[in-house]
Amino acid sequence: MRDLQRLNHNSLIIYFGEEIDAGLLSSISHCRDCLLAHCGDLIIDMVPAYISLLVVFDDDKVSYAQFAALLRTLLATPSSAAAASQPQQFVIPVLYAADMALDLLSLSRKKNMLPQQLIDIHSAKSYTVYTIGFSPGFAYLGEVDRAIAAPRLARPRTKVPAGSVGIADTQTGVYPLELPGGWNIIGRTPLRIFEAEQGAFPMQIGDSVRFCAIDARRYRQLLGRSLLDFQG
Amino acid sequence: MGQLRVVKATALAIAQDRGRRGGQHLGLCQSGAADAYSYHWANALLGNLKSAPVLEICLGAFEAEFCHATEIALCGADMRAQLNGSPIKNWCSHRVKAGDYLRLNYPASGLRSYLAVLGGFLFNAALFSSIASVPREGLGFNGGAPISAGMCLPYAALGANKNRWRRCLIDALIPNYAADLQLDIYPAYQWQAFDDVQRQRFTHTTYTVSTESDRMGYRLDGQAVSYRGKQLISEGIALGAVQIPANGQPIVLLNDRQTIGGYPKIGCVTKASCSQLAQRRPGDKVFFNWRHFET
Numbered sequence: 001m002r003d004l005q006r007l008n009h010n011s012l013i014i015y016f017g018e019e020i021d022a023g024l025l026s027s028i029s030h031c032r033d034c035l036l037a038h039c040g041d042l043i044i045d046m047v048p049a050y051i052s053l054l055v056v057f058d059d060d061k062v063s064y065a066q067f068a069a070l071l072r073t074l075l076a077t078p079s080s081a082a083a084a085s086q087p088q089q090f091v092i093p094v095l096y097a098a099d100m101a102l103d104l105l106s107l108s109r110k111k112n113m114l115p116q117q118l119i120d121i122h123s124a125k126s127y128t129v130y131t132i133g134f135s136p137g138f139a140y141l142g143e144v145d146r147a148i149a150a151p152r153l154a155r156p157r158t159k160v161p162a163g164s165v166g167i168a169d170t171q172t173g174v175y176p177l178e179l180p181g182g183w184n185i186i187g188r189t190p191l192r193i194f195e196a197e198q199g200a201f202p203m204q205i206g207d208s209v210r211f212c213a214i215d216a217r218r219y220r221q222l223l224g225r226s227l228l229d230f231q232g
Numbered sequence: 233m234g235q236l237r238v239v240k241a242t243a244l245a246i247a248q249d250r251g252r253r254g255g256q257h258l259g260l261c262q263s264g265a266a267d268a269y270s271y272h273w274a275n276a277l278l279g280n281l282k283s284a285p286v287l288e289i290c291l292g293a294f295e296a297e298f299c300h301a302t303e304i305a306l307c308g309a310d311m312r313a314q315l316n317g318s319p320i321k322n323w324c325s326h327r328v329k330a331g332d333y334l335r336l337n338y339p340a341s342g343l344r345s346y347l348a349v350l351g352g353f354l355f356n357a358a359l360f361s362s363i364a365s366v367p368r369e370g371l372g373f374n375g376g377a378p379i380s381a382g383m384c385l386p387y388a389a390l391g392a393n394k395n396r397w398r399r400c401l402i403d404a405l406i407p408n409y410a411a412d413l414q415l416d417i418y419p420a421y422q423w424q425a426f427d428d429v430q431r432q433r434f435t436h437t438t439y440t441v442s443t444e445s446d447r448m449g450y451r452l453d454g455q456a457v458s459y460r461g462k463q464l465i466s467e468g469i470a471l472g473a474v475q476i477p478a479n480g481q482p483i484v485l486l487n488d489r490q491t492i493g494g495y496p497k498i499g500c501v502t503k504a505s506c507s508q509l510a511q512r513r514p515g516d517k518v519f520f521n522w523r524h525f526e527t
Contacts, residue, residue, distance in 0.1 A: 006525055007420045008500040011470035020465060045256040047468030049492050054468025056256070064525070131466060133492030136259040136369055140466075177370065196371060199359040201258045 001031065001075050004068065010044070010059040012068065017051045020142075022128050025206040028053050031075060033085055038074055042067060048205045049131035087206045090227070092174065094123070094165050094211045095219040096187035102157075103184040107150055107167070119213055121145050122186060127172060129207045137176030137194025137201040141209050144172050156182030163188045165211065172211075176201070187211075190222040191230055202228055234300035236349070236385040239333075244290035247353065247373035248346075250283045252360035256491045260371065262471065263364035264487050266447050266510035267344050268503060269407070270308035274348035277305040277325045277399045284352025285363050287379060289345045294336040298328045299384075301391045303350040307401070309342025309409060309511060323401040342409035342511040351388040366488055368448075409511045412438070415484070416505045416523040417474060421497035425461030426476075433457060434498065435520045439482065443514040447488040449475075450509055452518065456480025459496040466494040472501035474520075484509060 003015040014031065017024045028048045035043060035055065045056040057067045096104060096119045108118040127141035134140075149170045157180065160166070164175045166183030175181060176194035194201050203209070214222070222230070250271070251264020265271030265288055275284045287294075292311045298304075303325050306313050310322040314335045320326050322345075328334075336345060355363040355373045365372035379385070423431070439454035457480050468491060469475075475483045475495045484501050486509070501509065502523060512518065 005420065006418075007470040008418055008472055009503050011500075013421075013468060013470075044253045045262070047256045047491055049467050050465045052465075052467045054256075054470065056470070131492055132257060133259045133466070134490055136255075136371065138259055199255055199258065199260060199371070204257075 001027075004071070006064060006068070007054075010064075011054060011056045012064070014053045014055070015051060016053070020050050020130070022142075024051055025128065025130065029085065029204070029206045034074055035071065039067075039070055047133070049133065085204070087208060088202070088204070089126075090203065090207065090209045092165075092189050092191065092193075092209060092211050092227070093214040093218065093222060094187040094189050095216060096122075096213055097216060100161075100164070100188035101186045102164070103153070103166075104186045107148070107184050107186065110150065111148060113147070118148050118186065121148050122167070122172065123211045123213055126208045126210050129203050129205050129209065130171075131205060132201065132203065135175075135177060135179050136196075136199065139173055139203050139209070141172045143170040146170070150184050152182035153184065156180055160185060161188065163190065163193070165189060190219045191225055191227045193227040195226060195228065200228065233354070234298070234302055234349075234387040234389040236353075236387065237297045237299055238295075238379055238381055238383045238385065239297060240293060240295040240381055241289075241379045242291070242293045243378045245294055245379040246288050246365040246367075247285060247355055247379065248288040248364050249285045249362050251364055251487060252362040255360035256468070259491055260359065260369065261366060261488050261491060263362065263366050263372065265346060266487050267308055267346070267507045269507035270344065270511075271346050273323065273401055274305045274307040274346040275352070277307070277323075277401065278303055278348055278350050280348060280350070280352050283361070284348065285355045285373075286353065287347040287385075289336060289347060290343055292336040292338040292345075294334075296334050298332045298334070299330060300387075300389045301327075301329050302387060302389070303327050303393070303396075304334075305348045306336075306345055307348075308345040309339040311336035311339045311345045313337075321400065323406055325399045327398070340410075343513055344511060349387040350390050354386040354388060368488070407508060407511070409508075412517040412519065413508055413512060414505070415509060415518050415520050416502040417472075417499040417520050418502065418523055418525060419498075420470075420500045421473065422459070422461060422464070423499050425496065426457065426459060426498055430457050430459075431498075431522075434482075435522060438517050438519050441512050441514050441516045441518065442481075445512075445514060447486055449483045449485040449489055450512070452482045452484070454481070457482060457498065461496060464494045464496055466492045469493050469497075470500050472503065472506045473497045474499055474501060486510060
């Protein structure tokens with residue numbers, strides 16, 4: 001922990017570094033797990049993102065001074081580490097085909113490569129979850145190979161179909177719902193990755209995600225299955 | 233079980249409560265009553281739980297019939313409410329009989345009224361302990377959609393307690409939504425990256441609430457504030473955070489804000505000021521005042 005800053009009546013933010021670094025994610029996860037284990041009943045929300053952790057505490061139960069003191073004590077004591085939650089691994093099947101891969105052709109042309117090369121590069125790597133936000137169940141995954149990194153579309157779409165897999169700068173991700181968006185769409189997953197009814201989403205920061213190419217037949221077989229049930 | 237039969241409602245009438253707890257790390261916004269102060273009093277006047285579900289109604293145009301006896305309270309903007317054609321006071325509890333007809337009209341000042349019923353509305357929970365409707369997420373009561381004519385909203389058929397005194401909030405605690413609003417703001421986030429000139433400008437300007445203002449945030453028109461610091465990395469956004477986008481026009485982020493963002497922020501507006509701001513309409517005037525944390 002580098003810096004703790006009070007934000008308002010019931011929120012504070014902890015900064016763990018100054019630059020994005022996958023190595024920071026385990027410090028952030030550890031801090032989050034520690035807080036949950038030792039004072040979970042005082043915490044309303046926690047939002048981990050890249051280099052920081054926002055904490056919203058219950059100011060009906062504890063004052064800022066008390067909570068900050070508790071937090072500093074917990075984090076200063078190495079032995080107060082909760083059993084670190086192990087990062088999970090996810091595999092997301094993707095149909096990288098023209099009618100779903102809305103920007104695949106234009107992006108591969110821009111990158112001077114064949115669409116298949118772009119697909120191979122995208123699906124070769126294991127990505128890390130850096131944060132979840134913008135919409136329920138939208139995980140920001142990094143980092144994509146520079147060769148396929150691309151800025152957001154100059155004109156975002158008003159509707160990106162649910163399940164769309166996209167690239168924005170050096171990040172990739174899956175749209176959990178139909179949403180407006182400016183990411184470069186290169187394919188679509190048949191899986192339901194966010195369970196709206198329960199508000200359930202299985203990924204956490206630090207988890208790893210790979211994409212694997214499937215064909216149209218497999219897409220139809222998997223359509224509507226939940227990411228929660230499907231692994232492998 | 234009691235039912236409130238909705239006869240007329242606009243798209244600005246939604247089910248709300250104190251907001252979700254424990255969903256922000258998954259990207260679900262906090263949501264909850266935008267004017268937390270009025271929401272609190274609507275429930276407190278009835279002795280309800282602090283988190284009891286209510287209706288958040290904007291700008292009147294709401295009519296409904298109570299199918300069973302109960303008690304209600306209306307707090308927030310004065311919508312010149314009428315029960316069976318007779319006016320009933322804002323910021324007060326009222327007994328209601330089966331068949332009573334409620335009508336809310338366009339308020340002279342303020343934006344939102346909170347309608348609470350004895351025991352709270354019985355909306356099924358819920359996501360992270362909340363029934364709050366969030367249209368842009370399609371989540372919450374009624375799939376995030378607003379209240380509409382024809383709906384029957386359930387409440388416990390407790391009847392009115394004839395032995396209970398009627399409760400009203402004292403005048404001294406009733407806010408004046410017609411006044412120019414002072415927004416108390418804590419210096420926070422990237423406030424140090426704004427130089428003295430910018431910080432001075434920021435508090436010596438009267439801003440006007442723009443038409444691009446809603447439950448996600450209020451965009452203010454006025455003196456631009458410049459940020460010349462380094463590019464930011466997306467981080468969690470606290471309630472009341474004041475974002476300074478590229479055009480320098482401040483945005484005060486409220487309950488339905490996105491959970492993370494990478495624009496610079498000059499500070500956080502206090503909870504009380506957020507409640508007041510949520511009652512302002514386009515054209516209303518606001519100004520900022522630095523407030524410091526008690527040590």
